[in-house]
Amino acid sequence: DQQVKQNSPSLSVQEGRISILNCDYTNSMFDYFLWYKKYPAEGPTFLISISSIKDKNEDGRFTVFLNKSAKHLSLHIVPSQPGDSAVYFCAASALGGSKLTFGKGITLSVRP
Amino acid sequence: GAGVSQSPSNKVTEKGKDVELRCDPISGHTALYWYRQSLGQGLEFLIYFQGNSAPDKSGLPSDRFSAERTGGSVSTLTIQRTQQEDSAVYLCASSFQPGASYEQYFGPGTRLTVT
Numbered sequence: 001d002q003q004v005k006q007n008s009p010s011l012s013v014q015e016g017r018i019s020i021l022n023c024d025y026t027n028s029m030f031d032y033f034l035w036y037k038k039y040p041a042e043g044p045t046f047l048i049s050i051s052s053i054k055d056k057n058e059d060g061r062f063t064v065f066l067n068k069s070a071k072h073l074s075l076h077i078v079p080s081q082p083g084d085s086a087v088y089f090c091a092a093s094a095l096g097g098s099k100l101t102f103g104k105g106i107t108l109s110v111r112p
Numbered sequence: 113g114a115g116v117s118q119s120p121s122n123k124v125t126e127k128g129k130d131v132e133l134r135c136d137p138i139s140g141h142t143a144l145y146w147y148r149q150s151l152g153q154g155l156e157f158l159i160y161f162q163g164n165s166a167p168d169k170s171g172l173p174s175d176r177f178s179a180e181r182t183g184g185s186v187s188t189l190t191i192q193r194t195q196q197e198d199s200a201v202y203l204c205a206s207s208f209q210p211g212a213s214y215e216q217y218f219g220p221g222t223r224l225t226v227t
Contacts, residue, residue: 098212099168
């Protein structure tokens with residue numbers, strides 16, 4: 001039972017364009033959402049997060065949008081750079097808890 | 113400062129053997145987590161330690177899996193009588209405090225292959 005779903009396994013975009021990575025969740029108890037980035041042979045690194053009391057959080061080139069009614073969030077990267085090529089994981093936690101529930105990840109490729 | 117370290121980086125073992133995986137968290141971090149990533153899957157929560165509190169073991173897939181954290185620092189994940197389905201990358205993370213709003217810093221993982 002996948003509570004966090006990243007339905008697209010991969011995405012390819014041109015350098016300078018916008019990358020939009022989508023994530024859906026099913027558990028209504030989730031109240032905190034995170035995006036992690038992972039390069040090969042390394043552990044995931046935190047990218048950006050959003051609390052359920054907000055619908056948008058921005059950090060430089062990265063913006064996360066949350067639509068609670070649709071149980072959907074998205075990560076926008078603009079402009080995309082070749083160094084952004086990595087696997088991106090969406091994660092969620094429930095009711096102030098500590099453990100994270102992850103999606104399967106999306107492989108982003110940014111073409112020069 | 114030093115990040116989260118894990119050892120070994122790779123482990124190949126025969127089915128039925130026991131294995132121990134080690135995690136050294138960031139100094140001063142009170143919370144420690146174990147996750148695993150099987151091929152084509154996301155990270156799956158296994159166990160969580162916070163200070164002297166009883167660990168949250170709700171993610172351990174069977175009683176063959178156990179973990180301990182000694183002195184509030186180093187942690188060891190033990191898998192007894194390994195099975196082929198245990199093959200995965202085992203990731204350790206630590207955070208300064210518990211709670212999802214505190215960033216979890218991940219180690220590079222231990223790739224376990226059970227033959």
